[in-house]
Amino acid sequence: xxxxxxxxxxxxxxxxPRERLWSISCIIFIIFYGLYMLVYxxxxxxxxxxxxxISAHQLIYQHIKKISTEVASLRQNAQIMPNAGGEQSLxxxxxxxxxxxxxxxxIKRMIPEGTDKVTLWLENISFDKLSQWLAxxxxxxxxTVTQVNINREANKLGSVNxxxxxxx
Numbered sequence: 001x002x003x004x005x006x007x008x009x010x011x012x013x014x015x016x017p018r019e020r021l022w023s024i025s026c027i028i029f030i031i032f033y034g035l036y037m038l039v040y041x042x043x044x045x046x047x048x049x050x051x052x053x054i055s056a057h058q059l060i061y062q063h064i065k066k067i068s069t070e071v072a073s074l075r076q077n078a079q080i081m082p083n084a085g086g087e088q089s090l091x092x093x094x095x096x097x098x099x100x101x102x103x104x105x106x107i108k109r110m111i112p113e114g115t116d117k118v119t120l121w122l123e124n125i126s127f128d129k130l131s132q133w134l135a136x137x138x139x140x141x142x143x144t145v146t147q148v149n150i151n152r153e154a155n156k157l158g159s160v161n162x163x164x165x166x167x168x
Contacts, residue, residue, distance in 0.1 A: 090118055090168045093141050101133045116168040117146070124153060127160045134164075143168055 015023065088096070091112060098104040106125035112118050122130065127150075137143040146165040153159035 090116060090143065090166070093143065094118060094120070094137075094166070097133065097136060097141065101129060101136065103129055103133050113165075118166050120162075120164045120166065122160075122162045122164070124156065124159050125162065127158055130160065130162060137166065 012020065012023070091110070094110070095104070098107060103122070103125060106122045107120060108123050109121040110118060130150075134145055138145075143166050146167045147163075148165075149163040151161045153161060
């Protein structure tokens with residue numbers, strides 16, 4: 001069933017004026033609805049998504065700005081406050097703190113690796129004392145554990161052998 005343009009016009013002319021008005025209104029409605037769905041709706045959806053992204057980025061920017069001011073003030077305070085072990089070498093700090101925490105007898109070997117790293121071998125040391133000493137080194141002297149290897153002592157409960165790489 002092939003409809004040609006002339007067949008459509010003849011059928012349209014046979015319609016009553018009221019039916020013609022309804023047909024034209026339906027065609028106009030379908031055209032506008034199609035334009036709305038194909039053009040306007042995607043643009044508005046994209047606009048809403050972009051506005052949401054912008055507001056999220058603004059919140060992130062405000063948070064980063066707040067953090068950056070805190071970091072700047074902390075850096076300024078860190079420059080004002082002298083470091084507890086800043087004037088001493090890493091080896092001197094380790095020696096003094098190990099003596100104070102009664103860990104020095106357990107240190108079997110201490111090898112410096114440059115000016116800011118030291119490898120330590122500890123034997124038959126209490127795990128509790130070792131963990132407390134490492135906490136003191138980090139909090140008071142800003143010395144961090146870069147690598148750690150801890151083995152449990154077979155004969156003694158709570159004693160360990162450890163190899164530590166500490167850095168300033």
